[in-house]
Amino acid sequence: MFVPGNVFDYYLNPAKGAGAHYDNRFDVGSWRPWMTFAGISAGEAIDKPGRVVHSTSGAVPDGAERFVSLLGEHGSDVWLNEHTQEDFYYRDEAVTAALDEVAPFLGA
Numbered sequence: 671m672f673v674p675g676n677v678f679d680y681y682l683n684p685a686k687g688a689g690a691h692y693d694n695r696f697d698v699g700s701w702r703p704w705m706t707f708a709g710i711s712a713g714e715a716i717d718k719p720g721r722v723v724h725s726t727s728g729a730v731p732d733g734a735e736r737f738v739s740l741l742g743e744h745g746s747d748v749w750l751n752e753h754t755q756e757d758f759y760y761r762d763e764a765v766t767a768a769l770d771e772v773a774p775f776l777g778a
Contacts, residue, residue, distance in 0.1 A: 680756035713740030
């Protein structure tokens with residue numbers, strides 16, 4: 671499968687996500703539920719405040735926008751576009767930036 675920009679680097683690099691306990695396998699029995707899960711539409715049923723921290727270079731940014739729009743008055747979003755999807759997993763500056771947005775929202 672061709673994927674531009676080496677986006678699998680995080681998952682396959684032992685210095686990042688492919689640590690000593692990472693087993694690079696996929697249960698094919700989970701394929702159908704994963705492919706048919708409609709998480710975006712769940713926003714319609716949420717009646718509690720929600721905040722999405724995302725990036726335009728993260729996974730499915732248009733889906734994040736749609737999800738927040740379905741939250742209506744309960745939803746808010748913050749876009750940290752200087753970071754990538756994988757940055758939010760392990761880069762201190764990205765994790766800190768995301769936490770700086772979420773902690774006040776949660777009252778922490």
